[in-house]
Amino acid sequence: MGKLALAKRGASRRNIASRKRKAKTNETGASAFQDLVTFFKSPVGERLIVLEIFIFTVMTLLVFILYRKELKKREELQVAMDMIRTVVVGTDPIYEDKDDLEILAAAQNISAEMQYFANLNDQLQKEIDTLLENLNNGWVIYEGTFYWFSIEIGSWTDAQKHCEQEGARLISVETREEQYFINKQVERHQKFFWIGVFKDKGKKWSWLSGMEAAVHYWNYYEPNYEANHDCGAVSYDCYYERCWMAFECDLQIHYICKKVPNDTWL
Structure with missing residues (x-):
């Protein structure tokens, strides 16, 4: 037999084998599909289908809920941004055409200024409380300075110490x-101080x-030259x-006593 005949016979056998394999594969695929259909028709398969539908439904609902929440957050953020813009533009119309980032920067500056003035207000309130406390304790205020006309008596040195304690x-x-x-105050009290x-x-x-008392207000024949008359008083x-x-x-x-307040009091 010639080589050509042998080649043709080998090719024919290979074709037959290939068709058999395809047929077998088709039979296997059809069988697997039939088995799958049979499984889904079974009680277990039906429960699995219901479970998958339930999971899909829950996932879809969860995605929808998350989307709605995100949408609501964006809406709330936009409302807040609109309020901030209204405040900033109301403070200075120059910001009317600015974008959101510039508006937020301006709002931060305004917030810092408000905080500064709030702190200043707290400090002033403390100073006011101190002023009222001093006035309630008998101090007299004149030209932004406090004066205490003592009730008790003492030597000049004692007076100095008592004032320092206050x-x-x-x-x-x-x-x-x-x-x-x-x-005028001394005349009203009718005492020496x-x-x-x-x-x-x-x-x-x-x-x-x-400092030397270059400007003075000595009474008639004062200061006298008597021994040890070295401390001044008001008559x-x-x-x-x-x-x-x-x-x-x-x-x-x-x-x-004389108390000169801090500069913030004046």
């Missing part, structure tokens, strides 16, 4: 108007600050508006 100092007089105010003027080691009349019996008198520093009389 966060104040024995009074120094800085203007003619202030001295006039002091004179120590003030913060004294004779220093150089025999000069000075304030507790160390209610004045020569015109000149009310200062020199006494011995151990004399037990009333005294005037």
